[in-house]
Amino acid sequence: MKDDIILRVAAKIVMPFMLLFGLYVQFHGDFGPGGGFQAGVIAAAAIVFYGLIFGLDAARRLVPDRLVEALVALGVLIYAGVGIAGLLLGGAYLDYFVLDAHDTVHGQHRGIFWVEAGVGITVSAVMLKLFYMFAGRGQKE
Amino acid sequence: MPSILEHAPALQVVLPLAAAPLIVLVRSAAFAWAAASAVSYASLAIAVLLALRVAEGGAISYAIGSWQPPIGIEYRVDALSAFMLVAVSLTAALVAPHARRIVSAEVAADRVYLLYAMYCLCLAGLLGMAITGDAFNLFVFLEISSLAMYVLIALGPRRRALLAAFQYMLLGTVGATFYVIGVGFLYLMTGTLNLVDMAERLQAVEDLRPVLAALAFITVGIGLKLALFPLHQWLPNAYAFSPSMASTFIAATATKVSVYVLLRYYFMVFDPAALFDRLPTRELFLALSVAAMVTASLVAVFEQDVKRLFAYSSVAQIGYITLGIGVDNVDSLTGSIAHLLNHGVTKGAIFALLGGVALRSAGGAMSVQSLAGLGARMPLTALGLVIAGLSLIGVPGTAGFVTKWYLVIGAIDAGLWWVVAAILASSLIAAVYVWRVVEIAYLRPAPAGGRREEAPLSMLVGALGLVALSVYFGLETSFSVGGAREAAELLLGAQP
Amino acid sequence: MSGFWGHYTYFVTVFLMVAGLYILIARGNLLKKLIGLSVFQTSVYLLYIAPGKLVGATAPILADGYAVYSNPLPHVLILTAIVVGVATLALGLAIAVRIRDAYGTIEEDEILERDRSEPDADAEPLARPERS
Numbered sequence: 001m002k003d004d005i006i007l008r009v010a011a012k013i014v015m016p017f018m019l020l021f022g023l024y025v026q027f028h029g030d031f032g033p034g035g036g037f038q039a040g041v042i043a044a045a046a047i048v049f050y051g052l053i054f055g056l057d058a059a060r061r062l063v064p065d066r067l068v069e070a071l072v073a074l075g076v077l078i079y080a081g082v083g084i085a086g087l088l089l090g091g092a093y094l095d096y097f098v099l100d101a102h103d104t105v106h107g108q109h110r111g112i113f114w115v116e117a118g119v120g121i122t123v124s125a126v127m128l129k130l131f132y133m134f135a136g137r138g139q140k141e
Numbered sequence: 142m143p144s145i146l147e148h149a150p151a152l153q154v155v156l157p158l159a160a161a162p163l164i165v166l167v168r169s170a171a172f173a174w175a176a177a178s179a180v181s182y183a184s185l186a187i188a189v190l191l192a193l194r195v196a197e198g199g200a201i202s203y204a205i206g207s208w209q210p211p212i213g214i215e216y217r218v219d220a221l222s223a224f225m226l227v228a229v230s231l232t233a234a235l236v237a238p239h240a241r242r243i244v245s246a247e248v249a250a251d252r253v254y255l256l257y258a259m260y261c262l263c264l265a266g267l268l269g270m271a272i273t274g275d276a277f278n279l280f281v282f283l284e285i286s287s288l289a290m291y292v293l294i295a296l297g298p299r300r301r302a303l304l305a306a307f308q309y310m311l312l313g314t315v316g317a318t319f320y321v322i323g324v325g326f327l328y329l330m331t332g333t334l335n336l337v338d339m340a341e342r343l344q345a346v347e348d349l350r351p352v353l354a355a356l357a358f359i360t361v362g363i364g365l366k367l368a369l370f371p372l373h374q375w376l377p378n379a380y381a382f383s384p385s386m387a388s389t390f391i392a393a394t395a396t397k398v399s400v401y402v403l404l405r406y407y408f409m410v411f412d413p414a415a416l417f418d419r420l421p422t423r424e425l426f427l428a429l430s431v432a433a434m435v436t437a438s439l440v441a442v443f444e445q446d447v448k449r450l451f452a453y454s455s456v457a458q459i460g461y462i463t464l465g466i467g468v469d470n471v472d473s474l475t476g477s478i479a480h481l482l483n484h485g486v487t488k489g490a491i492f493a494l495l496g497g498v499a500l501r502s503a504g505g506a507m508s509v510q511s512l513a514g515l516g517a518r519m520p521l522t523a524l525g526l527v528i529a530g531l532s533l534i535g536v537p538g539t540a541g542f543v544t545k546w547y548l549v550i551g552a553i554d555a556g557l558w559w560v561v562a563a564i565l566a567s568s569l570i571a572a573v574y575v576w577r578v579v580e581i582a583y584l585r586p587a588p589a590g591g592r593r594e595e596a597p598l599s600m601l602v603g604a605l606g607l608v609a610l611s612v613y614f615g616l617e618t619s620f621s622v623g624g625a626r627e628a629a630e631l632l633l634g635a636q637p
Numbered sequence: 638m639s640g641f642w643g644h645y646t647y648f649v650t651v652f653l654m655v656a657g658l659y660i661l662i663a664r665g666n667l668l669k670k671l672i673g674l675s676v677f678q679t680s681v682y683l684l685y686i687a688p689g690k691l692v693g694a695t696a697p698i699l700a701d702g703y704a705v706y707s708n709p710l711p712h713v714l715i716l717t718a719i720v721v722g723v724a725t726l727a728l729g730l731a732i733a734v735r736i737r738d739a740y741g742t743i744e745e746d747e748i749l750e751r752d753r754s755e756p757d758a759d760a761e762p763l764a765r766p767e768r769s
Contacts (some may be wrong), residue, residue, distance in 0.1 A: 039721055073162035080159040083151075086206070093151035094206040124719075130727055137734065284721045288728060295732055300739035304748055307732045311661060313725050314674055314725050318681055321718060322654075325684050328711075 013051040026120045028068035030109075036116040040123025047124075048131045056135050068129045074124025080116045146190065150203040150216040153187045153226065153272055154282075156180050157265035164258040170250065173257035178238035180261055184268060185234040188226035192624070194224040202274070211275065211335035217274030221478070221628035225271040227402045227620075228482040231610075232393040232489050233264050239603025243496045247298045247384045256296055260390065263289035266399045276324045276334045279402065280317060283366070287313045290395060293387040294379050297434035305378035310374045315430055316365030323358035326351045327410075340410045349419065356416060367399035369463060370433035373456045380452035381507075385496030388448065392455055393489035397481040400462050404478070407466060408632035417469075426467035431563040433460030438570035442577070447509045450574060451491050454533060456482045457567060464548055468560065474550025474629035476544045479621045483532070483540035483614055490529040490607035494522050497596025497604060512578060514587025517593050523582045525608040530575035532611040535568050542612040543622060646687035653680030667736065667743040671729045678722045685711040685718075 022043035029035030051059030086095035096111025097104040145152070160180045164173045200420060204210060216224070237260060248256050265288025273279050291313070295306035328334055330351050331342040346352060361372070368376040376396075380388045395547035407422075417423060437456035444450040458480070465477025495507065501519065502511055516523040532539035545564055552560040595601065614621040657677025661670050689708035697706040733743055740748050 035716075037716065070166060073165040075157065076162040077166075080155060080162075083155065084159075087145075087148055087151070092204055093148060093155060093209045097207055126727075134730070134734070277717070281717060281721070284725075288721075288724055291728060291732075295735070300736075301752060303732055303739060304745075304752075305738045307667060307729065310729055311670060311674060311731070315658070315661070315677070317721075318678055320683060321681050325681070328685075365715055365726065400678065 001027045007053050011050065015046050015050055017123060018049065022046060022124075026116065029116055030112060031034075036119025037123050040125075041127055042122070042129030043124040044131070047128055051131065051135070056132070060132065063128060065129075065132065068125050068132065071121050071125035072129065075118040075120070075125065078118030078121065079115055082111055082118070086111070098135075142308050143408040149187050149491055150201060150272055151205065153184060153191065154216075154265050154269045154546060155263045156183050157268065161258045161261040161265070163256055164261065164336075166492075167210045168254050169239055170245070170253040170257075171252035173275055174237075174241050174244075181230065181237040181264065182235040184264065185227075186405040188223070188230040188268075191218050192227050193224040194218075195220060208412055209527055211333050211338035214278050215274040215335055215337075216272050217337070220624065220631045221401065221404065222271050223483065224478060224628050225398065226268060226625045227624075228462050228485050229264070229267050229271060229394045229398065232485050232607075233390065234396050235603045235606050235610075236386060236390045236393070236489060236493065239493070239599050240389070240496070242597045242600055243385045243500050246500055248296055252296060256293065256384070256387070259289045259292045259296075260386070262286070262377045263293065263390070263395075270398050271401055274336050276336060276339065277321075277325065278334075280324065283402075284317055285321065286395070286398075287317060288365070290387075290391055293391065294383040296385050296387070299382055301378070303423075304381035305375075305382045307580070309375040309379045310550055312365055312372070316362045316372075317504075319362030319365070321362075323355040323362060326358065328353035333369075335406065336410055340413050343392075343410065349416070349461065350404075352411075352416065353420060356420060356422070360403070360422070363399050363403045365408075367396045367403065367463075368456055368459055368531075370429050370437065370456060370460060371438070373433070373459075376456055377449045377452040379444055380455065380492075381448040381616070385492065385499055388491050389492040392492050393485040394453070396455070396459055397462075397485055400459070401478075402480060403463075404466070404632060423467050423469055426463050427557070427560065428467075429559065430460040430467055432465040433457055434464070434563055434567035438567045438574070441574045442570060444574075445510075447507045447512060447578070448492070448495060449493070450578075451488065454571065455484075455488055457571070458488070458533070460567075461544060461548060461564070464560065464564075465551065468548070468551045468555050468557060470554055471626070471629050471633055472547050472554060474632060475622060475626045476547030478543040478625035478628050479540075479547065479618075482625075485543050486610040486614065487529050487532040487540060490525060490604055490611055491533075493523045493600070493604035493607055494529070494596075497522050497600050500596060500600070501594055509578065509581060512581050514586040515582035517594050518587050521601060521605065522596055525605055526577055526582065528608050529562055529611055530578060531572060532615065534571045534575055538612065538615050540573055540611045540621065543615055543618055547570065547622070580604060648682060650680045650683045653677070653683065655724075665745040667733045667745060670745075671726060671733070674729070675722065678718070678725075682715045682718060685715050706720055736760070 010068045022039045022045075025034040025042055026036065026039030027034075029039075047059055047063055050062065082099075083094040086098060087093055089095075089098040091098035094111075096108045098107060100107035142376060157180045160176045164176050167173070191201065195218055200217060202210065203216040203218075205214040205216060208214070237257075244253055244256060263286050265284045266284075266289060269282030270279055270286065273282060292307050294309060295303055297305075324334070327339060327343070330346050330348070331338050331339050333342060343352065365372045380392055383391065407417075411417070434457050437453045437460065439459070441450045441453035462477045462480045462484070465473040465475075465480075498512065498515065498519065499507060515526075528539070532541040535545040545568065549561050549564055552558070552564070579615040581582045596604070653676055657673045657675070657680060660673025660676060662673075663752040664670055664673065689706050689711040691705055694705040695703050697709050736748065737743050740751055742748060742751075
């Protein structure tokens with residue numbers, strides 16, 4: 001598909017908007033439909049889109065396998081880290097109230113932000129890893 | 142530090158849950174084994190700590206995120222969940238640290254760290270199921286442990302493991318979804334997901350039809366997970382073809398925690414609203430349990446693959462556990478809950494010893510005939526199999542006897558003499574298939590060229606430790622029966 | 638609308654539930670079983686969300702003029718359930734791909750036939766997938 005100039009140009013224009021939309025959905029989960037899971041899927045879809053047009057190897061160069069696997073684990077650790085931060089700051093596990101010393105509502109905001117960030121990272125990495133594994137099967141080197 | 146100790150309920154689940162992504166990040170097999178072992182020991186320590194605190198101070202309630210129940214998710218440790226936590230983590234502590242050799246022999250080298258990551262997730266899921274007090278949180282942990290289990294089974298050395306894992310996945314997901322449907326009905330009628338709050342509100346509900354439907358859905362759903370006869374079809378293949386460490390861990394813990402869920406729902410959510418009198422649940426459980434005990438033992442007698450033989454034996458033993466629900470008095474429930482621990486260590490011992498046999502036998506195929514001459518080739522392993530087999534039969538001095546004693550007393554108290562006869566009959570059939578294994582191990586000559594080579598010391602220590610526990614809990618019953626009796630009294634005393 | 642046909646959401650739920658279960662049981666192709674499982678799980682999402690919506694209610698907005706809220710809790714629960722469903726589907730597809738590598742087919746009766754006729758064929762290691 002990378003020989004078709006229309007697809008190439010259109011992909012290069014559309015992909016940044018897809019990523020931007022993913023970021024928008026990620027950070028507006030408290031105001032509208034959104035949050036980590038949906039945003040992760042949209043971000044992964046952007047990379048998958050790139051892979052479909054320019055080839056799986058190009059996508060693999062853009063986001064290497066090792067990085068994807070590391071991101072899967074990293075997102076979960078961020079989520080657990082937020083929980084443990086609540087523990088260390090004197091509250092219960094996953095306590096967001098104590099995350100800001102002055103304003104508990106702001107603490108809630110911070111907690112949700114980081115937790116959703118962890119979720120978004122893990123989900124996009126998992127979706128991308130699934131794409132790599134399933135799409136990579138047809139290619140026998 | 143005292144402040145960390147008061148967060149023990151959360152740490153019970155968080156430690157294994159955080160270990161899994163760490164293992165995936167570091168990717169080394171040695172680190173994976175070390176992390177899994179450390180987490181197993183830590184879970185045991187925390188579980189024992191929680192059990193001690195509950196024994197002296199009563200139930201512990203921990204509010205996740207500091208949102209108080211019933212709005213927030215509550216981790217609730219009472220006599221029953223403390224018993225369950227100790228049972229699961231005890232088995233974990235004796236399986237994971239000793240499985241290094243067999244895992245590297247059965248699983249491809251580049252996937253060993255993934256097996257340990259799945260093991261940590263499974264442990265976190267099982268512990269979370271036992272400790273949570275929220276209905277939907279329970280589903281989340283149920284699926285965490287189940288998905289990890291499907292992967293663990295699929296990592297087995299033979300290709301039949303794949304289909305076994307797939308079929309278990311289909312049935313298990315249907316079971317979990319049935320559970321979610323049941324919880325949905327309960328939520329619709331009571332407006333809450335907290336189990337304690339739900340029990341209170343359920344007593345005030347007038348239209349009982351959705352609640353009875355919920356009871357039915359939860360029974361079938363959890364019944365699929367605990368391999369209640371006739372929903373046990375996934376179990377023999379899943380146990381037979383999974384890697385040895387996985388079958389040891391899963392056989393000892395997975396179905397038991399599902400039984401715990403059933404007990405909690407039946408006696409602490411549904412029973413206070415007197416729902417058992419509206420549906421013949423007790424009679425149903427009696428019938429299904431007796432059917433499981435007798436038919437599964439009979440199938441085990443004729444089974445050719447040794448792991449499937451003991452898998453059918455597990456189905457029969459689960460029948461003993463659900464029998465206590467059918468008889469429904471303190472003694473029989475004590476027997477049931479004690480069997481969660483007793484069968485866990487007994488079956489764990491058998492599968493751990495079979496793991497040693499698999500390591501030392503060529504090709505890894507595990508037919509009953511391949512055990513020929515085991516008494517000469519691997520004397521300690523064969524002795525362990527005999528002792529654990531005696532516990533399966535229920536010979537006095539073993540943990541299995543303690544369970545059957547209480548089940549028989551409970552049945553006699555309730556006047557159910559046919560149940561007593563069924564227990565004795567199934568014990569006799571168990572004696573037949575255990576004798577089959579013993580006869581082949583000791584009275585048949587070893588195949589020509591078989592060397593006398595015992596299982597590696599690391600594996601033997603864990604397996605014989607489980608065997609020793611199956612004898613210890615038969616003689617020193619203060620924890621196994623004492624804890625079970627407290628849990629049974631808690632369950633039966635939950636009625637207003 | 639009210640009355641018998643006012644509960645149309647439950648009819649759709651039950652239809653999807655039963656259809657999904659039927660596909661799962663009746664079809665021998667592993668992929669079709671997975672699709673049946675997905676349809677079955679979708680019915681559960683509907684079971685939770687539909688009763689949460691109150692007629693004439695809005696999202697939970699704490700401001701003047703918004704009095705009746707639809708229940709936001711089922712949405713959160715179902716988000717979790719959808720993620721679980723996606724994970725299950727991904728795992729099922731991965732196992733189905735590995736089964737195809739090892740057996741050459743994904744029809745359940747053919748797989749069982751192959752197991753019956755070549756019981757020891759799998760004493761050798763599984764077909765290793767290409768490192769991807």
